[in-house]
Amino acid sequence: MLNNVDSYLLIIEKIIGVMAAVVYSFFALIVVKQVQTMSKNVKDIFNPLLIVFAYAHLMAALALIFLVLAVL
């Protein structure tokens, strides 16, 4: 009985973790989109670097989903 409760808690924990990582990834995607829009509106020397940062942030957010799946 106790083992069942434990396994249910682990599943719930995993679902919550994955959902949080997915929501964060959506946020990272919005950041990428917005940096692209801003860069189109205002063009300056650092824009390409900022786009690279935004994509790196998105990649890290996506990696977090897999990490949650693997670790939890």
Add this chain to the structure above:
Amino acid sequence: MTTRENDLDVVAPDEVGTEEQIPQKVYDITGHTKHPLSSLLINPNVFTFEEKAQQEKVLVVARSHWFTNVGWMLTAGLMFLAPNFLRLIPFSSDISIRYKILGGLLWFLVTFAFIFEKFLSWYFDVIVITDKRVIDIDFDNLLSKKFAQADILMIQDLTFKVTGFAQTMFNFGDVFVQTAAEVPQLTLERVPQPQKIIRVLQMLKEELGGKNAK
């Protein structure tokens, strides 16, 4: 040209500058500041914006003064250091290592996102002065853009406000541009050297007004 007009040109030569002289006159007022991360870019080579007309020349780009970034930089520093204080929390040693790794990674991602957002907000919120108009481009948050402009010739009144210790110490403040255009007032917030911004706008108004009157 009549003899009288020739005589007048000799006695009182036309003081209105040509378009090529305007960037030099801006330099004369503001000095040279061309670093891409400067709060005040004068005659920038690379900078441009979507609504720029083909013949339009960007003379000044102003961002909020660097001092306005100090608050979020300190917060970001504290956020970076925060995980070190985890051990001060009772029972923190009982937390499993996998939760610590995941929590740490998420925390640093959130910290990075916070810094990135603040930097983007500073970097892309710009005041642009061209040889035709003054423009305020604002990205209030990630999902909203505000664009306001006023023709230089429509400017009626220019005032500025420097208030508080930080603004007085570091010489930045708000410039208020009253116009006869559809947008009655443009507020250029927390710009560095507001006196010089006003002098540049006055000079441009005189130059362009004189050119149109010719």
